[in-house]
Amino acid sequence: MVVKPTPSFFKLYLPEHNSNKLLIPPPFIKYFNGDIPKKVKLRNLQGKLWKVKLEVVQDGRVYIAKGWNEYVRNHSLVRGDFLVFKPLNKSDFHVKVFGIDGVIKEEPVDTGLATEAAADLGKDDVSQILQFSKIYKPYNKFYVDFPKAVIKACDQHGLPQEVTLREEKGCVVESVLRKITDRFRLGGQGFNELCKKTEVKIGDKLDFEVILREGRKIKEIRLKITHKSKKAN
Structure with missing residues (x-):
């Protein structure tokens, strides 16, 4: 007997309709076979997951509800983004996010520093932590450019500015953050000095944490360096 695979579904992100909750297409609901889970997991390409709750309303429609707005913030979703949901099972979905240019968007990276940053800086000072x-x-000994998803989540006024790079x-x-056309560029003498002191080499991995305070303004930037020689061991 041939087992038919469960189909994927897609959604177009429109803030006025689905910034707080997202309607699952009604024709897809039949694939739950009457057993709609209360909670589901949304996984990105890197395997990081977000736990969200499903909400069933009176007319039988099903929404991704509690936790969805956090997913929206973490992925810096903007009008016109295109999301493809592929079920791994009834309560586990693999999600791809495409930008309005038709290209898959860069995803937030869990570097393991976010919890530490929030604790060190104090919850009152931190509104969001962006990772890439x-x-x-x-x-890169002269500069590094921010991904577009991070740029969209930050306040773009008041640049250039000096920021603490830790x-x-x-x-x-102290490094300099500048806006050059459509990109943020972190560089200057301070950045070059840090690269020399930490003996960064070509191929090393740089994990950045951009710490935002209220108003989406950058408070400081944290950096974790994984040297290529250590990754190979």
Whole structure:
């Protein structure tokens, strides 16, 4: 007997309709076979997951509800983003997010520093922590560019500005963040100095934590360096 695979479904992100909860297409509901789970997991391409709750309303429609707005914030969803949901089982979905340019969006990276950052800076000072990674290339001794998803989540006024760049092992410098056309560029003498002191080499992995305070303004940036030689061991 041939087992038919459960189909995927897609949704177009429109803030006025689905920033707080997301309607699951009614034709998809039959694949729950009458057993709609109360909670489901949403996984990104890296395997990181978000736990959300489903809400069934009187007319039988099913929404991804509690926890969805956090997913929206973490992925910096904007109008026109295109989400594809592929079920792994009834309560576990693999989600791909495509931008309005049709290209899959860069995803938040869990570097393991977020909890530490929030604790050190105090919950009252931290409104959001954005995460991304870069592989160190020759030009990165001068600067590093932020992913578009991170840029959209930050306040873009008041640049250029000096920001504190704090490496996890204790190296702290003042670096310059500039806006160049459609990108944020972190660089300057401080950034170059940190790269020298930490002996960053081509191929090393740089995990960044952008700490935002109220108003989506950047409070400081944290950095974790994984040297290529250590990753290979």
